[in-house]
Amino acid sequence: QSVLTQPPSVSGAPGQRVTISCTGSSFNFGAGYDVHWYQQLPGTAPKLLISGNKNRPSGVPDRFSGFKSGTSASLAITGLQADDEADYYCQSYDSRLSGFYVFGTGTKVTVL
Amino acid sequence: QVQLVQSGTEVKKPGASVKVSCMTSGYTFSSYGISWVRQAPGQGLEWVGWINAYNGNTNYAQKVQGRVTMTTDTSTSTAYMELRSLRSDDTAIYYCARVPGAMIAFDPWGQGTLVTVSS
Numbered sequence: 001q002s003v004l005t006q007p008p009s010v011s012g013a014p015g016q017r018v019t020i021s022c023t024g025s026s027f028n029f030g031a032g033y034d035v036h037w038y039q040q041l042p043g044t045a046p047k048l049l050i051s052g053n054k055n056r057p058s059g060v061p062d063r064f065s066g067f068k069s070g071t072s073a074s075l076a077i078t079g080l081q082a083d084d085e086a087d088y089y090c091q092s093y094d095s096r097l098s099g100f101y102v103f104g105t106g107t108k109v110t111v112l
Numbered sequence: 113q114v115q116l117v118q119s120g121t122e123v124k125k126p127g128a129s130v131k132v133s134c135m136t137s138g139y140t141f142s143s144y145g146i147s148w149v150r151q152a153p154g155q156g157l158e159w160v161g162w163i164n165a166y167n168g169n170t171n172y173a174q175k176v177q178g179r180v181t182m183t184t185d186t187s188t189s190t191a192y193m194e195l196r197s198l199r200s201d202d203t204a205i206y207y208c209a210r211v212p213g214a215m216i217a218f219d220p221w222g223q224g225t226l227v228t229v230s231s
Contacts, residue, residue: 036218038157045207046157046207046209057219091217092215093215100214103156106157
């Protein structure tokens with residue numbers, strides 16, 4: 001079971017803005033650990049989209065932005081495009097578990 | 113460029129073992145860690161474990177603790193994940209990913225290896 005909660009799905013028309021929330025706790029985001037976001041296009045491996053809460057790797061359009069505050073984080077996509085249709089996952093570190101890393105439950109973005 | 117290339121599809125019977133490889137190139141292997149992540153059919157991402165390619169230190173998810181072993185071969189810049197006593201719920205695509213350090217994002221990822229456990 002994941003300790004980071006995301007909405008199962010969000011949708012928007014081309015050109016619109018959508019946001020994906022990722023809710024954590026005092027053991028991950030609230031403890032100061034960063035959030036990272038990944039995009040997984042159908043049938044492909046995940047790809048890093050946002051690192052360290054808000055940093056875009058080279059090649060990621062500035063239509064994607066990340067934000068973290070307290071025990072929550074969010075990913076915003078502006079100017080929604082058809083090829084943004086994918087699954088999106090947040091990820092962080094959780095000090096409560098015997099392991100290191102945790103992923104969010106995942107959000108399917110549908111472009112209407 | 114940095115690349116992680118994984119071994120091919122595996123089909124195993126319950127109780128068997130599987131060993132998946134992740135061959136890397138384009139960077140200094142021992143300067144990074146490798147994490148393994150799996151994705152069951154139609155499900156989300158689940159972290160399986162991590163290995164420090166410099167000193168071999170490992171950390172495994174509680175769910176697979178005792179059944180998984182992660183190793184590296186620095187001579188070939190390859191990481192391995194062995195999972196034993198396979199069960200049907202181990203059926204998943206297994207991904208390796210490069211990890212620069214603790215709490216740092218995974219980038220890039222391998223293409224994935226489908227492991228099917230079925231009698």
